[in-house]
Amino acid sequence: MPSYAPPVRDIFFAMVEVAGLAEVAALPGCEDSAELAGPVLDEAAKLAAEVLAPLNPVGDREGCVLENGAVRTPTGFREAYARFVEGGWNGMPFDPEHGGQGLPWLLTTAVGEMWQAANMAFGLCPLLTQGTVELLSSHGSAEQKALYLPPLIEGVWTGTMNLTEPQAGSDLGALRSRAVPDGDAWKITGQKIFITHGEHDMAENIVHMVLARVPDAPAGPKGISLFIVPKFLPAADGRPGPRNDLRCVSLEHKLGIKASPTAVMSFGDGGGATGFLVGEANRGLEYMFTMMNNARLNVGLQGVAVAERAYQKARAYARERVQSRAPGTPGPATIIHHADVRRMLMTMKAETEAARALALLAARHLDVAKRHPDEAIRAHAQRQVDLLIPVVKAWCSEVGMATADTAIQVHGGMGFIEETGVAQHLRDARITAIYEGTNGIQAADLVGRKLLRDKGFAAREALASMRSDVQRAERDLPEIGARLAEGVAALEAATAWLLANAERDPHLPGAASTPYLRLFGTVAGGWMTTRAALAARAGAADDRFLAAKLVTARFYADHLLPRAGGYLAAVTAGPQAVMALAEDDF
């Protein structure tokens, strides 16, 4: 029994039938993606299952070690990363001009699930590189692109994001790192924390993207600039040259993702690290936003990935562990025969499939927003991306944590023993609700920026899409359709209530934001499983894979969608009880 069997058919089904691969394949430059999808998924599945997945417990056990300023990754990680680079996996979505493969985000995201499921700590490294590539592609000079993009896209160099400082977490406007001009370059000084893969031994160079303030910059978020600060300064031929004045001071001792070094980075201890300004000064935070949607999508995807892997582990244990007689069994039975274990497995399966489809739907909208020839269609897709991303990030990460937690429970006492391996998934998953903007920040973004700012325009578009599937379901799958209709009605009611009442009290949006996001995710998840069921109903009647989609959608509708009412009540309860206590009364 392999530790992770990539669910290639499930992923492919969600791409084709729920997210809409055909629509993506109709976009300019994506013509071959429908044909490529199957073979690419199969090839990625091999690397994920055979190379990355077996290293997952190794990485958790060994962690990373900092010695004399160098970070040693766990046994096997260097070799695995070399295989990953060799396969060209790092460059999937990027511009062929700089060595990328120009594939759609839908396919990159589908493949990405397998990297994250196989080895989330490993998978983080290419995600950071991806962010670096996006930043430079959008805002770098021609010279910067020519110098940095090819090795980053190939993956022989990796990238990092240096945002957080001890006093500046969610509030980046408070950061203090400094940049002073030095000829054509800048001298950077400051300390950054929580730098994922800030130092490691898997690449020949590390390109740090660093936020810092230039002299006389305005206070707050509008005085922050973005710099390229490479570990080794590239020589004219593009090869890594002299060592820059930056170093890894320490590594964090974390709950999970232990194979991913989380560094405290110090810049300029020797007088100033050499940095290169990206774009214009004081626009650094604005630039960061250009990569935020993809980064947040990827964190949501990590939630899907951990959920899938934890589900597989629980399923395997439930099929092999014998305890007690179950109704209909003559003697002691494997625990999968017990209804409460079934309930856990069905919950895991249904939420994982719903979360996967939602992440892929967001990726499809990303592709349409970037590539569709019709500007109005691009704009619509971009609105849906912007609306869905906080939901994908936060709701899918919560699905990942809940599913990993349930997987422990299915294992009973063995779940608490580290050697069993299932506890790692919960420990790893726990970070996804925190980094790349905590889930509370996502909820604030959803309600403040995505719902209230456009007065519900994008939300009404999303609700209209849901409604059209509700109608199909009410006709073809009435039990499911009825439950989905109730869920969508709850989301509509919460949306309308927020739009009508948000200005009543300055704390109202904040108090309602998390229940609203959970309501949105829960209902959108039911929408996804319903779409899957509608497609499955149209397929071969004797295909058990398709028949299972109908059962899963029914389970979601009966057992999970009814949570919507509780969230709606919490939204419309308003902020009174939330804010009534004085600080000292807690």
Add this chain to the structure above:
Amino acid sequence: MPSYAPPVRDIFFAMVEVAGLAEVAALPGCEDSAELAGPVLDEAAKLAAEVLAPLNPVGDREGCVLENGAVRTPTGFREAYARFVEGGWNGMPFDPEHGGQGLPWLLTTAVGEMWQAANMAFGLCPLLTQGTVELLSSHGSAEQKALYLPPLIEGVWTGTMNLTEPQAGSDLGALRSRAVPDGDAWKITGQKIFITHGEHDMAENIVHMVLARVPDAPAGPKGISLFIVPKFLPAADGRPGPRNDLRCVSLEHKLGIKASPTAVMSFGDGGGATGFLVGEANRGLEYMFTMMNNARLNVGLQGVAVAERAYQKARAYARERVQSRAPGTPGPATIIHHADVRRMLMTMKAETEAARALALLAARHLDVAKRHPDEAIRAHAQRQVDLLIPVVKAWCSEVGMATADTAIQVHGGMGFIEETGVAQHLRDARITAIYEGTNGIQAADLVGRKLLRDKGFAAREALASMRSDVQRAERDLPEIGARLAEGVAALEAATAWLLANAERDPHLPGAASTPYLRLFGTVAGGWMTTRAALAARAGAADDRFLAAKLVTARFYADHLLPRAGGYLAAVTAGPQAVMALAEDDF
């Protein structure tokens, strides 16, 4: 800022105003408990805060070490345990005839929260001893009581429960350890796993309570006998004598409670460990049930305890961490000013107080069931104990896990760093949903044994108690009363539905059991916060402690009670979608 400040006033308030200390103080033998409660809580709070709480991170970091068959507990644990024994804390609830203090369970439980909050891994040891004392008090011979009870009650000896074997977890009927007669004693052979504090260095002797089969015992659960198997065989004078043939083979490497050694125990490698039969042969499982209610209450209490400690840690961080401006603040503010952080803190506070009161209510019923002079009142209280215990165990442990998880979230990135200390609470809490019968087993017990077996008699009694408080609330606190009425109505509907439909399908009770338990816990929790609010309303109007109880009840009513509808829907959805997939279709 101490790491744990025992919430003495909260605990006392819940004892007096919600659980009913006066009713307990009216019981024979409990006359002084109302007077004693305050001073005893204060004294326990000192030991918990000053001695046990500071050792909590030490224990997590160092864990226990097995060397040459001996287990070394973490630095400071031996000394702390000696202080605990010196203070007489081990003997609180036990018979004064054998050195106990004869105090009610209500007070023992209230004090127990502080031990478990201060140091859950430490607190486990006395819990196991307590179970041993109960078993021997109920089923031991006069000679066994005279020999074992005094040192166990004093705490200089500790006890363990040796139930689980690798093939026999939830299904104890499957166990294989053997006992053969040997003069007046028995020779025990077999291997046991998951033995909490199975070997350690804090006591001069360890009394193992071991389940094993005698020759020709019937197969299954009715062929299991209970034996006393001491680490050192007591000499005639009661002092520990020769070493018995048993040993700790290994310690588990666990997700949490690392300072509590979880041993694999081997009995009889040298030919047979000497054991002494308790009561009659083949009645061991039945005897185990006599201590199960207290043991399960204590695990629920651990959930309350971890919740309280995690809440305190999150509250402290929210008061000191500055990030971003909040509505109404001129500049960057401590995060407690942000509504979403408030929502998290209020959820933690409300659920913790609800869970505490529910655990104390169960303890009060225990006292009444044991001591009330009127047999009918004793029987009623015992029915309420039996009904509430699975809810307290499972729901309060889920509150503990959820609260610890939310506490991490309040800490943002710092929550993921082990040195912060908050992640330990989640890792520790995770076991409470598993041991002493998984929460799935609790749900099966609630629906199968406690609801369906008596055709809803005890449940209707509990609902009648809730209804009477609903009426008071509808009169005096109408907003809260209206929500509680909806919650109680949902619980009534689910109860009636289960009673009417349970026999329709053999999988129906199992499929409905966990949502039913969560519904019960959620509604009972709202009942508890409402009782607290009704009492607070009658108190001094300018007492902010009391005013906060009203706000907390309102928050629970508005934000948490509405979850009831989702659980009701899941109960009444029936088992179809839960059981529809074939095993291979997962």
